[in-house]
Each structure stands twice: as structure tokens, then as C-alpha cells.
Amino acid sequence: MAAIAAKVPTLTLNDGRQFPIVGLGTYEAPPGVVENVVRVAVDAGYRHFDCADFYENEHEVGRALRDAIREGKVTRDQLFITTKVWPNWHGRGRPTLSVQRSLKNLGLPYVDLLLIHWPTPFKQVDNDFYPQDASGQVLFDESIQLVDVWKEFEQIKRDGLTRSIGVSNFNSEQIADLIKNSSTVPAVNQVECHPYLSQEKLLEWCRQRGIHLTAYSPLARTGTAEEKNTTSPLDIPLIKELAAKYGVSPAAICIKWQTQRGVAVIPKSATKERIVSNINIFHFNLTDGEVKAINGLNKDWRNNTWSQFGINKSKNWPFNIPF
Numbered sequence: 393m394a395a396i397a398a399k400v401p402t403l404t405l406n407d408g409r410q411f412p413i414v415g416l417g418t419y420e421a422p423p424g425v426v427e428n429v430v431r432v433a434v435d436a437g438y439r440h441f442d443c444a445d446f447y448e449n450e451h452e453v454g455r456a457l458r459d460a461i462r463e464g465k466v467t468r469d470q471l472f473i474t475t476k477v478w479p480n481w482h483g484r485g486r487p488t489l490s491v492q493r494s495l496k497n498l499g500l501p502y503v504d505l506l507l508i509h510w511p512t513p514f515k516q517v518d519n520d521f522y523p524q525d526a527s528g529q530v531l532f533d534e535s536i537q538l539v540d541v542w543k544e545f546e547q548i549k550r551d552g553l554t555r556s557i558g559v560s561n562f563n564s565e566q567i568a569d570l571i572k573n574s575s576t577v578p579a580v581n582q583v584e585c586h587p588y589l590s591q592e593k594l595l596e597w598c599r600q601r602g603i604h605l606t607a608y609s610p611l612a613r614t615g616t617a618e619e620k621n622t623t624s625p626l627d628i629p630l631i632k633e634l635a636a637k638y639g640v641s642p643a644a645i646c647i648k649w650q651t652q653r654g655v656a657v658i659p660k661s662a663t664k665e666r667i668v669s670n671i672n673i674f675h676f677n678l679t680d681g682e683v684k685a686i687n688g689l690n691k692d693w694r695n696n697t698w699s700q701f702g703i704n705k706s707k708n709w710p711f712n713i714p715f
């Protein structure tokens with residue numbers, strides 16, 4: 393029997409648009425697999441899809457979404473599709489080219505949310521996401537100002553290629569600079585966030601300015617966490633106890649915790665049962681005490697350090713200040 397599609401609450405963005413609080417992450421959802429993953433997700437009730445040019449699978453994600461529209465499962469208006477501009481597309485005119493490429497791959501005339509993927513402009517080359525020197529260190533273009541990238545994002549929005557604009561991996565000072573020097577407050581800041589990285593200060597700072605947080609790697613990418621000698625958040629005794637109490641998976645507890653804090657959340661799975669269970673979290677509520685107890689697991693541990701490419705040497709590296 394087909395699962396009943398989950399009904400997902402929405403957050404209201406600062407430009408008035410509705411933002412489904414749970415979405416599907418599509419990073420490392422491989423070509424050949426992701427198309428079916430997206431079909432399963434639409435049937436399970438997902439309407440929010442987190443994509444990026446960098447994930448190199450937008451072609452298939454788009455095909456599955458267009459099929460779902462054609463088959464009458466959803467309308468375009470019910471979908472919320474995010475894409476992002478990678479740092480080798482930050483130079484003047486290049487964010488527009490990047491979003492045009494994403495739209496071509498997705499086969500859609502507009503996305504709902506366009507994000508600056510990272511605040512670290514790389515050398516501006518077309519065919520290499522990681523332009524590097526001979527020793528494997530990423531090459532930057534430190535002459536690019538993030539506010540200029542942002543002003544081009546404002547124009548892309550005016551041109552109708554995206555409905556909303558936001559940022560990803562930005563710290564509070566970088567966002568404050570955009571707010572001070574432009575006429576648009578980012579609608580969203582998408583950042584790594586899970587029980588080991590609760591982001592409470594950034595969350596409160598953003599909340600005071602009408603910016604929603606989206607939690608990426610909400611399960612700390614489980615396997616990677618183990619490789620880095622940190623227990624997967626799904627194995628934390630408190631998370632397991634709460635999962636047993638509510639009769640759901642440990643992942644569902646991590647996802648529900650985010651939504652109860654007003655944080656949008658985009659778990660990735662390529663496994664049907666997990667895709668379904670990750671979104672079926674609206675039949676129970678954690679108590680305030682349980683939300684606080686999960687907040688207490690924070691140890692400011694970051695899975696996505698990116699130091700292997702020397703990206704932390706950028707003058708725009710966002711994680712040198714507390715939040």
C-alpha cells in the first residue's frame with residue numbers, strides 16, 4: 393500500500409513566500425539514482441528540494457520534478473526548489489550564468505530560492521569547481537566583494553529567475569555587511585546544523601533580523617561523522633531514548649528538533665524507507681525540556697571543515713569568529 397503523503401508545515405520568509413520546513417537534500421544523490429529518489433520523495437510528500445549546480449545532478453532532479461508536474465502529482469506552485477551559486481561563479485555577470493545553467497539543467501524557468509553557496513570567491517574559471525595550485529590549494533579571487541555578488545542576486549530576482557534570495561555558510565558579520573550595503577535582507581542562511589552544532593547564537597541573531605536558518609547535514613552525514621571519530625548523532629543515547637519513546641527513528645528526532653526550533657531542515661537520503669520516515673515527523677512533539685536537552689549536546693563540532701583544500705585560508709573564511 394502506498395504511504396500517505398506527509399503534510400509539511402511552512403515557514404514564512406521575509407519576502408512573504410512560504411518555505412516548507414522539511415525538504416530533501418540532493419548532495420551525493422548519484423546520477424542514475426537521484427531521479428527515482430525524487431519521485432519517491434514527491435510521493436512521500438516532499439515539496440522542498442535542495443539542489444546546487446555543484447551537485448551535478450540537477451538534470452535528473454529536474455526531470456523527475458517535471459514528470460511529477462506533468463503527471464498531476466504536484467503543481468509548480470506547490471514546489472519549492474533551491475539552487476546555489478558555487479564560488480567559481482562569483483565574478484561580475486557569472487552568478488547569472490550559473491543560475492541560467494541550473495535552470496537549463498532543471499528544465500524550469502525559475503527557482504524559488506537562490507543561495508550564495510559559500511562566501512569564499514575562487515579563481516573565476518568555467519570548468520573546474522576547485523581551481524587549485526600545484527600543491528592542491530584552492531586559488532581565490534580576493535578582489536571579489538560579496539556585496540557585489542549579492543547585488544547581482546538582487547538583479548537575478550528582479551529578472552524573475554528566482555523568487556527569493558539568500559546565503560549559505562555565511563557568518564553574522566558577512567550577513568550584516570550585505571544588509572548594510574544593499575536593499576535586501578537575505579531570506580535564508582543555510583548552514584551546517586545538527587545536535588553537535590546547534591547554532592543557537594547564529595539562529596537567534598538571524599531570527600532578530602527576519603532571516604530563517606536552514607540546517608544542512610542535519611544528521612551530521614552519519615558515516616562521515618564516524619570516520620572522523622565522532623559518534624553518529626543517531627547513536628547518541630538521548631536521541632535513541634527519545635526515538636524509542638516516540639516510536640520513530642533517531643533521524644526523525646534530529647529532524648523534529650530542528651522544526652520545533654523553527655529551523656528548516658533538508659536531510660538527504662537515497663533509501664526509500666528513510667526518505668519516507670524523515671518527513672513523517674508531524675504526529676508527535678518533543679517537550680520543551682527535550683528540545684533543551686538536545687540543544688545541550690552541542691559541542692560546536694563541524695563535519696564540513698573543508699580544510700583539505702586550504703579553503704580556510706580565504707580572507708572570507710566564515711568560521712574564524714564564534715558565529
Ligand SMILES: NC(=O)c1ccc[n+]([C@@H]2O[C@H](COP(=O)([O-])OP(=O)(O)OC[C@H]3O[C@@H](n4cnc5c(N)ncnc54)[C@H](OP(=O)(O)O)[C@@H]3O)[C@@H](O)[C@H]2O)c1
Pocket residue numbers: 416417418419420442443509560561582583607608609610611612613614615626641643644658659660661662663666667669670696
Ligand atoms: N550549503 C552547503 O554548503 C551544504 C553542504 C552540505 C550539504 N548541503 C545540503 O544538505 C543536504 C543534507 O546534508 P548531507 O547530505 O550532508 O547529510 P545528512 O542529511 O546529514 O546525512 C545524509 C546521510 O544520512 C543517511 N540517512 C538519511 N536518513 C537516514 C535515516 N533515517 N537513518 C539513518 N541514516 C540516514 C543517508 O544515507 P542514505 O542516503 O544511504 O539513506 C546519508 O548517508 C545535502 O544533501 C545538501 O542538499 C548543503
